[in-house]
Amino acid sequence: MVQYCRPRDLSDALERLEEANGRGRVLVGGTDLLVHVRRQPTEPVVLIDIKTASDLPPAVEITDELVRFGPTAVMSSLAVDPQLRAWFPALVDASAVVGSVAIRNRASLIGNICNASPACDTAPALLVHDARVTILSQDGTRSMPLTDFFLAPGRTACASGELVIALDVPIPANGFRSGFQRLTRRRGVDLATVSAAAGVTDRGVVTLGLGAVAPTPLLTAESAPIDCADADQVAAVVDELTAVANPISDVRAGREYRLAMTRVLAKRAVLAAAQIEEAS
Numbered sequence: 001m002v003q004y005c006r007p008r009d010l011s012d013a014l015e016r017l018e019e020a021n022g023r024g025r026v027l028v029g030g031t032d033l034l035v036h037v038r039r040q041p042t043e044p045v046v047l048i049d050i051k052t053a054s055d056l057p058p059a060v061e062i063t064d065e066l067v068r069f070g071p072t073a074v075m076s077s078l079a080v081d082p083q084l085r086a087w088f089p090a091l092v093d094a095s096a097v098v099g100s101v102a103i104r105n106r107a108s109l110i111g112n113i114c115n116a117s118p119a120c121d122t123a124p125a126l127l128v129h130d131a132r133v134t135i136l137s138q139d140g141t142r143s144m145p146l147t148d149f150f151l152a153p154g155r156t157a158c159a160s161g162e163l164v165i166a167l168d169v170p171i172p173a174n175g176f177r178s179g180f181q182r183l184t185r186r187r188g189v190d191l192a193t194v195s196a197a198a199g200v201t202d203r204g205v206v207t208l209g210l211g212a213v214a215p216t217p218l219l220t221a222e223s224a225p226i227d228c229a230d231a232d233q234v235a236a237v238v239d240e241l242t243a244v245a246n247p248i249s250d251v252r253a254g255r256e257y258r259l260a261m262t263r264v265l266a267k268r269a270v271l272a273a274a275q276i277e278e279a280s
Contacts, residue, residue: 002037003046009054013163014138020046022160027051028071029106031099032115050163057166060084069167075104075112075122087171090125090178090197090209090273097121097182110164113149116156116216119192123150123217124209125180126169128199133157134166141165150216175202179272181265182211185252193253194261198269204228206237208266213245213258220244228274238266 007013017024025033027049037045050056050071057070059077067087078084079096098104098112098121112122113133123146131146135158146167149157158164172178182195195211206223220241226233247258271278 004049005046006049007053010050010056010136010163010165013048013050013053014136014161016046016048017161017163018138020048024048024160026071026114026163029074029108029111031103031107032111032117064171066168066170069109069169071108071110071163071165073109073167075099075107075109076101078109079104088125088129088169088178090128090180090199090269091122091169093180094122094125094182094195094197110167113146113167114156114158114164116150116152116154117191118153118215118217119195119212120217121182121192121195121211124195124197124211125178126167127209127217127219128178128197128207129169129172132168133164134168135162136165137162143168147219153215173201176200177273177275179269179274181269181272183261183265191252194247194258194265196262196265196269198266198273200228200270200273201225204274206241206270208238208241208269210242210245210262210266212252213247213262218244228270228276234267234270238263238270242266 005016007016024046027033027047028051059070059073061068075095075098079092085092098107112120126146132143133146133149134141134143151157178199180197183193184190192212197209199207204225204227208220210218223237226237228234242262245262247255249255
């Protein structure tokens with residue numbers, strides 16, 4: 001049985017979560033959540049729709065140091081924002097390929113990470129941009145790096161009685177660029193077979209965010225500085241950084257294919273971040 005409630009404010013939402021005793025699910029876009037509910041029709045669940053809560057943070061708030069995304073920031077808005085593209089090109093490119101147009105008009109950025117899919121499209125980009133999650137409960141707020149937020153497929157550090165209220169992404173230093181690449185079996189609503197985001201500093205230090213190659217999205221260590229125009233140096237760094245990938249074989253692809261394509265997409269993401277055309 002599914003119960004639905006629309007709390008008047010965040011305090012009311014937290015009370016409803018406590019009353020649900022672990023069965024509460026926060027609803028904003030619902031593009032993943034409602035599919036899950038339909039697949040589990042006998043599982044009791046309380047849907048707590050916070051979209052109209054009176055004290056909900058703005059969808060996007062820009063300060064001198066960071067961009068704060070609230071629960072109602074949707075993919076379609078991110079994908080067409082020129083200022084966000086200037087700062088976070090990998091995130092904008094990832095947002096632009098989430099599901100279909102109809103899904104992007106409803107799917108929220110915070111909801112996307114809270115679903116905790118290993119193939120989450122926006123996670124690799126958010127990881128290379130050092131995103132932090134702010135979690136709200138009746139005891140107050142707590143913040144953590146996105147790297148610590150993902151625990152396992154479908155599991156996050158957000159406990160029963162808590163909800164994610166904000167996602168903070170620092171405005172990059174001058175010279176930092178990012179790029180994103182994704183492989184799917186077909187265009188449209190298919191999940192990523194492999195995805196990769198790259199962050200490259202003005203000194204040529206490379207960091208990779210990888211999706212669908214482990215139980216959770218991965219952030220690699222930073223590389224030593226390289227010349228991104230040198231194909232051999234890029235290939236060596238990609239091989240070194242993608243060694244952390246440990247994909248499985250499933251209906252979307254086999255393990256060996258995923259490993260090979262992880263290196264291909266990571267290289268393309270590095271070149272895209274460095275704004276270098278890939279040699280044909």
